[in-house]
Amino acid sequence: MSSPIGALAYTFWNLYARVYDTLLMFRPYQCMLTEAADSVGLPAGSRVLDAGCGTGNLTRPLGERGYQVLALDSSPHMLQRARMKHPHLQFQSGDLGGVLPFPSESFDAITCSNVLYTLPDPAAALQEFRRVLRPGGKLVVTNPVPGCRAEEILQHEWRLSSLPSRLRLLTGLPGILMLLIFNRFLLTPERRARLYCPDRRELEQVLEQAGFRAREVRRVYADQSWLVGAEAGS
Numbered sequence: 123m124s125s126p127i128g129a130l131a132y133t134f135w136n137l138y139a140r141v142y143d144t145l146l147m148f149r150p151y152q153c154m155l156t157e158a159a160d161s162v163g164l165p166a167g168s169r170v171l172d173a174g175c176g177t178g179n180l181t182r183p184l185g186e187r188g189y190q191v192l193a194l195d196s197s198p199h200m201l202q203r204a205r206m207k208h209p210h211l212q213f214q215s216g217d218l219g220g221v222l223p224f225p226s227e228s229f230d231a232i233t234c235s236n237v238l239y240t241l242p243d244p245a246a247a248l249q250e251f252r253r254v255l256r257p258g259g260k261l262v263v264t265n266p267v268p269g270c271r272a273e274e275i276l277q278h279e280w281r282l283s284s285l286p287s288r289l290r291l292l293t294g295l296p297g298i299l300m301l302l303i304f305n306r307f308l309l310t311p312e313r314r315a316r317l318y319c320p321d322r323r324e325l326e327q328v329l330e331q332a333g334f335r336a337r338e339v340r341r342v343y344a345d346q347s348w349l350v351g352a353e354a355g356s
Contacts, residue, residue, distance in 0.1 A: 138304055139199035142177050144297035147290070148279045150344040151179075154264060157342055158235055159183035161262045161351045168230040171254065174218055174237030178204030178211065184233065185211050192229075194218070218247050224254045231260040236347060238265045239318040248332035255354040261334055263350045266319045270346040272302060278344035325350060 145151045158180055162170060166188025172181045175193035177200055184191045185208070194216040195201050204213050216223055218234075219242055232251050238244045251261055276298065280288065291298070320328065325348060326336045334352035342349045 134304075135197040136199040139177065139197060139203055141297045141300040141304070142200070143179070143203070144294060144301055146179065147294050147298070148275055149282065150275050150278055150342075150346075154343040154347065154349070155180050155183055155235070157349055158233055158262050158264055159187060161338070161349065162187070162189070162231045162233065162260055163351075164189070164231055164260060169228070170231045170233065171224075171229045173222075173232055173234040173251065175204060175213065176200045176235075176237075178208045178213065180233055180235045181211055181213075182208055189231075194222075218250075219243070222250045222254050226253050227256040228254045229259060230256060231262065233262045235264045236266065236343075238263055241318065244318045245328050245332060248328060248334070252333040252354055257354055257356040259354045261329075261350075261352040261354065263352070264342060264347045265325065265350070266317070266347050267341065267345070268319050268321055270319060272346075274346055275344045276302075322348065 162168075162184065164170075168189050170184055170189040170191045172178075172184060172191055172193040175181050175195045176197075178193060181191055181193040181204065191211060193204065193211060193213045195204070195213070196215065196217045196219075198215070201213050201215060204211075214223075218237065232255055234251070238247060241247050248261075255261065279291065283291065322339055326339065329336050329350065329352050333355045335355060336350055336352045338349070338351040340349055341347070
């Protein structure tokens, strides 16, 4: 990596990969993935880039909808888990913090689920998304809202759960605790201050500046993230 910050982020996401799929225990997370995949809304066979795919949790429902999906991530451990879980899908190593390794107008749609907030220059990443999207292509982004709290997602799940579901959560407690530790303690206050968690107006403005028109903006993930569906201008 080119800087201590970059090296720290690289190490963080490789460690996070060990417990990342604990999120699949939570219905708010599963619903966010389903809603993001549904928001693409293109015919089967459309070419979709899943930018910052992690362990492939959004890549899978995109593939199930018949899209030609290419999933991109910078963490080797995230990609290793993604390939093990979904060997029939296409994954590629790549950094969203720079120039994407694709020609202009390569994709019909791009999804980016809770990744934009971690990037050093989200506006530049959105401009790259616009470059590799065809005119009129779809962008679906989820991103944390200001003041988001991982604990809210856990509390939401607990309130809605039946007794068997609560017992299942308790069996997954070690992974859940690790997720909370990663989100609360390993992200130092200085790093948290650098995370990109805009309000709705700011998010719409940065999309517009990058050449997108927001078509829908709503809260998902127990109200802890925005879901934005946008269209690339001509």
